Amino acid sequence: MAAKNFLKSKGLDWEEVRVDLDPKARERMLALARRTSVPQIFVGDVHVGGYDDMVALNRAGKFDALLGDAGASP
Structure with a gap:
């Protein structure tokens, strides 16, 4: 929720991928991010990391x- 609230505060839209419901999406996330925790945030093709990483980039x-x-569309 924190990541969604952050993105909303910036007036951004995003696509949420539910890796808990889609095993193939989870496999893609693991291949791209090499992390199992969620959220894993991508801006375009760039892997930002998790919420803390996104906030650190912002700061x-x-x-x-x-x-x-x-x-401008994460």
């Missing part, structure tokens, strides 16, 4: 730049 002033590079 460092790098999240908005990443959004611009990816067309």
Whole structure:
């Protein structure tokens, strides 16, 4: 919920993939992120990490730049 609230606060849309309900999606997440925890956040093709990683990028002033590079749709 924290990640969703963060994205909402920035006025962003996102696609949620339920890896708990879709084994193939879980396999893709593991292959791309190499992590089993959720959420795993991607901006375009860039793996950001989890919520804490996304917030750290934002605090460092790098999240908005990443959004611009990816067309502003995580």
